[in-house]
Amino acid sequence: MVFNTDGVPFTALAPVDLDVPAGKFVSLIGPSGCGKSTIFNVIAGLQPPSTGRVVLDGEEATGTIGQVGYMLQKDLLLPWRTVLDNVALGMEIRGVPLKEARDRALPLLHRYGLGGFENRYPKALSGGMRQRAALLRTLLIDTDVVLLDEPFGALDAQTKAQMQEWLLQLFQDFGRTVIFVTHDVEEAVFLSDEIYVMASRPGRIIDQMTIDLPRPRDRSVISSPRFVAMKKYCLDLLHNVGEAPASRTAAA
Amino acid sequence: MTDAIVASGSKDNAGRGPTRQRKIVRKLPVEKSWSTALIVTIQVAIFAGLVALWEIAADFKVVDPFFWSKPTAIWDTLVIFLSQGGAATDIYYTFRSTILGFILGTASGALLGMSFWWSRNYARIIQPYIICLESIPKLALAPLIVLVFGMGLSSKVAIATALTIVVSTLTAYAGVRAVDKDQERLFYSIGASRWQVFTKLVIPSCIPWIISILRVNIGLALTGSIVGEFVSSEHGLGRTILYAGSTYEISLVWVAVLVLSALSMVMYVTVGWLEKFLQKGVDH
Numbered sequence: 001m002v003f004n005t006d007g008v009p010f011t012a013l014a015p016v017d018l019d020v021p022a023g024k025f026v027s028l029i030g031p032s033g034c035g036k037s038t039i040f041n042v043i044a045g046l047q048p049p050s051t052g053r054v055v056l057d058g059e060e061a062t063g064t065i066g067q068v069g070y071m072l073q074k075d076l077l078l079p080w081r082t083v084l085d086n087v088a089l090g091m092e093i094r095g096v097p098l099k100e101a102r103d104r105a106l107p108l109l110h111r112y113g114l115g116g117f118e119n120r121y122p123k124a125l126s127g128g129m130r131q132r133a134a135l136l137r138t139l140l141i142d143t144d145v146v147l148l149d150e151p152f153g154a155l156d157a158q159t160k161a162q163m164q165e166w167l168l169q170l171f172q173d174f175g176r177t178v179i180f181v182t183h184d185v186e187e188a189v190f191l192s193d194e195i196y197v198m199a200s201r202p203g204r205i206i207d208q209m210t211i212d213l214p215r216p217r218d219r220s221v222i223s224s225p226r227f228v229a230m231k232k233y234c235l236d237l238l239h240n241v242g243e244a245p246a247s248r249t250a251a252a
Numbered sequence: 253m254t255d256a257i258v259a260s261g262s263k264d265n266a267g268r269g270p271t272r273q274r275k276i277v278r279k280l281p282v283e284k285s286w287s288t289a290l291i292v293t294i295q296v297a298i299f300a301g302l303v304a305l306w307e308i309a310a311d312f313k314v315v316d317p318f319f320w321s322k323p324t325a326i327w328d329t330l331v332i333f334l335s336q337g338g339a340a341t342d343i344y345y346t347f348r349s350t351i352l353g354f355i356l357g358t359a360s361g362a363l364l365g366m367s368f369w370w371s372r373n374y375a376r377i378i379q380p381y382i383i384c385l386e387s388i389p390k391l392a393l394a395p396l397i398v399l400v401f402g403m404g405l406s407s408k409v410a411i412a413t414a415l416t417i418v419v420s421t422l423t424a425y426a427g428v429r430a431v432d433k434d435q436e437r438l439f440y441s442i443g444a445s446r447w448q449v450f451t452k453l454v455i456p457s458c459i460p461w462i463i464s465i466l467r468v469n470i471g472l473a474l475t476g477s478i479v480g481e482f483v484s485s486e487h488g489l490g491r492t493i494l495y496a497g498s499t500y501e502i503s504l505v506w507v508a509v510l511v512l513s514a515l516s517m518v519m520y521v522t523v524g525w526l527e528k529f530l531q532k533g534v535d536h
């Protein structure tokens with residue numbers, strides 16, 4: 001992926017190969033600016049790649065929009081819509097009549113901790129609730145693949161932990177393929193089946209690891225030796241990349 | 253490192269040593285607000301004082317009552333104008349052309365401004381023309397507009413529209429450019445069509461911008477129709493002012509100006525109320 005900034009080509013992403021099996025939870029971690037959001041934008045069809053292709057379920061999907069659910073780095077709730085109507089937005093755009101979309105969204109709001117707020121406006125929600133609403137909006141769009149770009153990046157530690165468990169439950173309930181971006185190694189290990197570690201300048205994948213901790217996962221897994229070892233391995237990778245960015249080559 | 257900084261600091265101050273900060277113990281300044289009743293009383297008193305001063309000055313010929321009239325004479329004229337003069341007709345004519353111009357100018361300007369969202373190329377082509385239109389002193393064109401549209405209602409509405417449409421266009425266009433790019437991307441990521449983005453994102457995001465020009469536009473529309481009436485008309489407050497001035501009925505000039513201010517105040521209040529009402533629908 002090459003960007004043209006004031007006529008100067010800037011290689012944001014070196015060739016990157018990401019193969020995500022259906023129904024898996026895959027995380028991308030890497031330093032800021034290594035091109036994680038850019039990968040998502042390309043997959044979602046919002047940015048044409050300079051070279052390369054997006055293939056979904058065996059079919060060419062380069063440059064097509066609406067094929068995957070995408071939760072951008074901000075919650076982007078519309079301030080003039082109620083929480084319920086915000087959550088229903090995706091369905092509405094995809095042709096579900098508003099009333100039916102609301103009927104479908106309402107029970108989910110109740111089930112996932114937004115009950116009683118359906119007729120309030122986003123301003124009235126806490127940060128965690130806003131993220132939940134945005135996530136529900138994304139999941140209610142009927143797509144097999146869901147892209148989540150740092151959904152919990154701006155939350156405090158305690159809310160974040162709650163949201164992670166909530167997301168795991170959602171992942172189980174909805175049975176989607178999830179690609180997840182985060183800066184938080186512990187979060188990545190806790191949630192994922194697979195982790196891709198990236199480095200920057202140019203953005204590239206330097207390692208891939210499989211997390212074979214059993215599901216459903218409980219928070220207690222964090223203190224298990226396997227978890228700690230995998231987390232340490234990841235952290236070391238990221239740390240080394242930070243020290244000597246130029247000399248390292250792709251390990252995966 | 254720290255030593256170096258300290259050393260250079262004392263060298264700069266050449267033996268004086270660093271200036272000591274004063275220790276400050278001071279209360280946060282707080283103005284007590286007076287009761288509304290007191291404020292209003294003072295306001296009324298100032299007004300009454302000025303009117304009385306005017307009256308006395310006119311009585312003692314300090315100001316020439318022929319050119320400036322005086323409050324009691326104005327009051328008498330006001331009573332006559334309201335009870336038997338053409339007050340109702342004049343108010344009706346001016347009000348009608350103002351409101352029509354206001355609605356026409358605001359609505360078409362807002363639509364034009366928002367239409368720029370559809371194509372950046374189209375926006376770039378049209379933009380210089382809008383800027384040109386903005387820089388033309390439109391009131392200077394009033395005689396021409398009256399020639400084209402005739403003496404009746406349409407010429408006043410046309411001038412009022414001409415005054416309001418450009419501001420509305422530019423403001424709505426500013427609203428369009430302020431539409432959150434990420435929100436647009438969210439819509440497209442869901443697979444929205446351009447029409448869906450326009451109706452569900454662009455229009456709602458522009459509404460606060462459009463609300464913000466309502467108040468300005470009501471004033472502009474009023475100016476437009478008054479000037480139209482100055483140039484040529486059979487009825488209206490503007491015409492009354494012009495007529496009274498040309499026949500040295502200064503009291504009537506004042507009366508018409510007073511009525512005009514009252515009318516304009518009523519419209520401002522209504523628009524202010526409308527603004528609040530619409531705003532409530534926008535930010536909760």
Ligand SMILES: Nc1ncnc2c1ncn2[C@@H]1O[C@H](COP(=O)(O)OP(=O)(O)OP(=O)(O)O)[C@@H](O)[C@H]1O
Pocket residue numbers: 003004005010012031032033034035036037038039
């Ligand atoms: N439209 C663009 N034009 C030019 N350069 C861009 C553009 N979008 C992104 N970049 C550059 O590409 C690089 C990768 O950006 P990207 O937003 O994908 O990073 P990221 O990994 O998501 O970072 P973060 O973790 O901070 O969100 C950055 O250096 C950025 O400056």
Ligand SMILES: [Mg+2]
Pocket residue numbers: 036037038073149
């Ligand atoms: Mg990013």
